[in-house]
Amino acid sequence: MLTDFGSILAFLLVGAIFTAGGLIASWLLRPQRPYAQKLSTYECGEEPIGSPRVRFNIRFYVVALIFLVFEVEVVFLFPWALVFKSFGLFAFLEMVVFLAILVVGYAYVWVKGDLEWDKPMPRYTTADDKTITTIFEEQEESVLH
Amino acid sequence: MENILQLLSNPIVSAVLMALAPLLFILPYALVTIYIEMKMAAHIQNRLAYMQTGWHGTLQPFADILKLLQKEDIIPTAASKFLFILAPYLVFVGTYSSFAVLPFSSAFIGSNIDLGIFFLIAVSSLVVVGLLMSGWASNNKWSLFGALRSAAQIVSYEIPSALAILGVVMVSGTMSTQEMTHFQDGGIGQWIIFGGNLPLWQKLSLIPFMIILFLIYLVSSMAEVNRTPFDIPEAESELVQGYNTEYSGMKFAIFYLAEYANLFLVSAVVVILFFGGWTSPFGTFLSGPVWGAFWFVTKGMLFVCLNIWLRWTLPRLRVDQLMYVSWKVLTPFALLCVLAIGLIVVM
Numbered sequence: 001m002l003t004d005f006g007s008i009l010a011f012l013l014v015g016a017i018f019t020a021g022g023l024i025a026s027w028l029l030r031p032q033r034p035y036a037q038k039l040s041t042y043e044c045g046e047e048p049i050g051s052p053r054v055r056f057n058i059r060f061y062v063v064a065l066i067f068l069v070f071e072v073e074v075v076f077l078f079p080w081a082l083v084f085k086s087f088g089l090f091a092f093l094e095m096v097v098f099l100a101i102l103v104v105g106y107a108y109v110w111v112k113g114d115l116e117w118d119k120p121m122p123r124y125t126t127a128d129d130k131t132i133t134t135i136f137e138e139q140e141e142s143v144l145h
Numbered sequence: 146m147e148n149i150l151q152l153l154s155n156p157i158v159s160a161v162l163m164a165l166a167p168l169l170f171i172l173p174y175a176l177v178t179i180y181i182e183m184k185m186a187a188h189i190q191n192r193l194a195y196m197q198t199g200w201h202g203t204l205q206p207f208a209d210i211l212k213l214l215q216k217e218d219i220i221p222t223a224a225s226k227f228l229f230i231l232a233p234y235l236v237f238v239g240t241y242s243s244f245a246v247l248p249f250s251s252a253f254i255g256s257n258i259d260l261g262i263f264f265l266i267a268v269s270s271l272v273v274v275g276l277l278m279s280g281w282a283s284n285n286k287w288s289l290f291g292a293l294r295s296a297a298q299i300v301s302y303e304i305p306s307a308l309a310i311l312g313v314v315m316v317s318g319t320m321s322t323q324e325m326t327h328f329q330d331g332g333i334g335q336w337i338i339f340g341g342n343l344p345l346w347q348k349l350s351l352i353p354f355m356i357i358l359f360l361i362y363l364v365s366s367m368a369e370v371n372r373t374p375f376d377i378p379e380a381e382s383e384l385v386q387g388y389n390t391e392y393s394g395m396k397f398a399i400f401y402l403a404e405y406a407n408l409f410l411v412s413a414v415v416v417i418l419f420f421g422g423w424t425s426p427f428g429t430f431l432s433g434p435v436w437g438a439f440w441f442v443t444k445g446m447l448f449v450c451l452n453i454w455l456r457w458t459l460p461r462l463r464v465d466q467l468m469y470v471s472w473k474v475l476t477p478f479a480l481l482c483v484l485a486i487g488l489i490v491v492m
Contacts, residue, residue, distance in 0.1 A: 006156075007256040008245045008264075010164035015241035018168060019234050019399055026214045026395035039222045041285050042390060048223075052286040060297050063468070067300040070476070074307045077483075078263055081315040085490060092491045099480065106476075115472040117465035 062114050073102050163255055167244040170442075175405045176206040182453045189457045216394035221284065224391060228282035232275050233392070233399040239271030240403045240410060247413050248323045250423045250437030261322040262310055265414065266303070269369075272407070273299050276388050279400075283391040291387025294377050294464070301471040302368035302375075308479035309362035312486050313418045316341050316351065326422030333426040338419040343490075350489050354482045359419045361475050361482070363448075366411035368471070370404065373456035377464055412448035413441070420444055 041048040077095070084091040109115060130138075152158055180203065187194030195202030220229055243265050245255035258264060273296050280292020314320055316337055317328045329336050338355050340348030368375040371387075384390075389400045416422055421444075423437030431440075462470070 004256045004258040007160045007163060008242060008258070010160045011167075011242045011245040011255055012238055014161065014164040014168060015238040016234055018241070019237045022395050022399060023218075023233075026216070026218065026398075029215050030394060031215075031217050033217065034219070036222075038219060041221050041223045041283075042385070043286065044385070052223075052284055052289055054286070054289075056290070056293055060293055063297045063301060066472070067304065070304045071300075071307070074304065074311060077311055078314065078320065081311055082318060082320065084315070084487065085318055089491055092487050095487065096484065099484070103480070110473070115468065117468040 059114075059117060066109060066114070069102075069105065073098075163253075164245070166253070167241070167247070167249075167255060170249075171241075171244070171402070171406050171409070174409060175402055176210075178405055178408070178449060178453075179206045179209070181450065182456075185450070185453050186457045189454075210398070213394060213398040218394040218396060219391075221391055223284040225282040225284065228278050229391075230396075232279035232282060233396045233403075235275030235278060236272050237399050237403045237406075239268060239275060240406045242268050242271075243410050244406070246322050247410070248326050248417070248422055249441050250434045251323075251326075252434035253438065254323050257321065257323050259319075259321050261320050262314065262325070262414075262417075263320050265322075266307055266310065269407075269410070270303070272403070279392070280388040283388075285391050287385045287390045288388050291384045291390065294384075295371060295388055298371070298375060298377065298467060299369050301468060302365040302475075305361050305471060305475035305479045306365040306369065308476070308483055309358045309365070310414075310418060312354070312358045312479070312483050313337055315483070315486050315490055316343070316355075322417050322422070325417060326424060329421040330424045332424075332428035333421070335424070336419065336421040347489055347492075351486065354485050354489075355419065357478060358482050358486075359415070361479050362415060362418065365471070365475060366415065367452060367455065368467070370407045370411055370452075372408070372452060374459040374462055375467060376456075376461060377467060408449055408452060409445055412452065413445045415448050416441065416444040 041052070043049070076098070080091065080095055084095065153162075183194045183205070184201075195205045198204040198208050220226055246258065246261045246265050248254040248257075276295045276299075277292050280288040280290075280295070283289070313325070317325045319325055319328065325337075328342055331342070333339070335342050338352075338359055340351040340355065343351065389397060392400060421440075423441040425432040425436060425440055
């Protein structure tokens with residue numbers, strides 16, 4: 001007899017087979033005329049510059065770390081949520097203590113500013129700013145002298 | 146005839162048939178939703194959308210599929226070929242296996258496991274792996290940035306959505322989606338958004354918290370399917386197409402199909418959690434296994450249409466606004482709601 005998780009395996013297989021079927025069907029129907037330019041990396045029609053695996057914002061790692069802490073905490077909360085009714089107020093207070101410890105860490109992260117993403121800071125020109133004309137004139141003067 | 150019946154009673158055959166049924170739902174659903182989305186978008190923007198293919202362009206989704214099926218499939222030379230091909234499989238399988246725990250009616254559920262909604266949270270994380278894989282394997286700057294943004298966004302919004310689900314689990318006392326729906330059986334007043342099947346004073350005090358949880362789940366589910374107020378991962382004006390920039394032909398179609406399947410999935414979860422799943426809003430009137438499927442799909446499609454409406458109405462958020470909403474608004478409110486619900490239920 002198949003267990004309930006056996007039918008989930010059937011779902012996984014059906015999903016994979018459907019994807020494979022779609023790809024094979026299109027493989028039979030589609031044209032295949034590759035050449036070097038067509039197979040080059042897309043960069044808005046320009047020649048690709050450098051490796052795409054560049055350094056990216058460190059905040060992605062911070063978000064992943066905070067996510068990990070919270071997700072583990074939520075996973076611990078689920079079994080409790082199923083049974084806490086029968087254990088009464090004691091089980092509830094127990095979980096309040098557990099959450100309070102997490103909230104301390106959450107408050108620390110918040111105060112430290114790790115939940116903030118870099119905001120775009122537009123810099124507006126003021127009356128004191130050099131205009132392009134004055135910059136150009138200065139350059140011209142430095143070349144002349 | 147007897148042979149066929151015998152074959153059907155074979156557990157493996159019946160399991161495979163059960164697993165095929167949601168696929169038979171997803172394919173027509175995707176065609177209909179693509180059509181509805183294009184038409185709604187057009188009418189919101191005061192234009193007509195396609196009118197040439199069939200009556201009011203009804204044949205256009207079929208034409209789109211035929212076109213995608215015939216398109217040349219390009220794998221860039223710089224891409225990591227194995228991961229590039231594996232990624233659409235992961236994305237689609239991750240989405241499709243979540244359909245195993247959707248109770249379409251009292252008689253039909255792919256797999257009635259006790260872990261139900263918990264399994265759904267776990268397995269939908271497979272999609273994140275698929276997105277990251279597609280972005281990394283493409284070896285393209287747009288794809289990599291799109292994938293990273295996508296992953297950061299989905300994991301950020303997973304916390305409030307998991308906390309919202311937790312609140313519902315605390316009220317209903319079960320994680321099985323089928324039992325959760327049975328808990329809400331008996332008319333519109335028994336739905337969890339109106340406090341579920343509990344004594345009257347508990348119901349009344351639960352309603353405000355359930356409404357907040359519903360809004361939290363709605364917002365975070367929209368972020369998890371990467372749709373417009375939250376479509377920073379595929380912001381066309383800056384990232385071309387996001388993680389699937391390099392994908393073409395059928396592989397792109399698989400991503401697209403998974404996105405639409407995911408849209409129904411999160412709408413269906415909203416329905417299961419807060420709006421009574423397959424139960425009829427009129428109690429025993431118009432209820433039963435067949436009507437159940439009708440109510441489930443109708444309610445699901447209502448939320449799909451709500452998603453489409455919001456997508457074409459709201460402007461796109463900025464990255465810092467996105468993180469602000471998730472970590473500083475939704476998460477604290479969800480935590481407070483969970484505490485309040487715990488106190489109300491335990492009293």
